Amino acid sequence: MDEPSFFDRVYQVASQIPYGRVTSYGAIAKAIGAGKSARMVGYAMNNVNAQSLDVPAHRVLNRNGVLTGKHHFNGTNLMQQLLESEGIIVEENQVQNFSKIFWDPMIELNLYE
DNA sequence: ACCATGACGTTTC
DNA sequence: CGAAACGCCATGG
Numbered sequence: 001m002d003e004p005s006f007f008d009r010v011y012q013v014a015s016q017i018p019y020g021r022v023t024s025y026g027a028i029a030k031a032i033g034a035g036k037s038a039r040m041v042g043y044a045m046n047n048v049n050a051q052s053l054d055v056p057a058h059r060v061l062n063r064n065g066v067l068t069g070k071h072h073f074n075g076t077n078l079m080q081q082l083l084e085s086e087g088i089i090v091e092e093n094q095v096q097n098f099s100k101i102f103w104d105p106m107i108e109l110n111l112y113e
Numbered sequence: 114a115c116c117a118t119g120a121c122g123t124t125t126c
Numbered sequence: 127c128g129a130a131a132c133g134c135c136a137t138g139g
Contacts, residue, residue: 006136025121036134042120043136049120062121069120 006034010044014055020086021103022095023061024063031105049073058082065098091104 009032031067070079
């Protein structure tokens with residue numbers, strides 16, 4: 001392991017996602033100052049799964065509220081099961097009430113300076 | 114140093 | 127309004 005500054009930022013934010021809430025890759029990217037590196041956030045999540053870190057990657061969705069990376073988990077509906085276990089309603093890989101359960105790191109973490 | 118890839122996002126057609 | 131293309135940028139070969 002080197003010094004994954006970028007990934008580390010993602011982990012710090014993602015690990016702070018509260019129970020029963022979800023966020024988007026772009027939101028995290030902005031929160032860490034990456035902004036346009038939303039793809040890298042997902043990339044970091046891949047590392048999370050590989051290293052089994054304490055980051056709830058299943059609570060991170062795309063801006064559409066769709067479980068884009070569910071096939072990166074166990075390859076099945078594990079991601080959906082986890083979300084539903086938290087009271088989140090998922091249908092057709094899409095989270096219902098996404099706007100209501102959306103957790104914005106920028107606001108919640110007061111990153112607006 | 115260059116090319117290819119990707120758990121996204123926005124713009125354009 | 128829906129689909130496609132482009133952009134962005136870090137990681138690996």
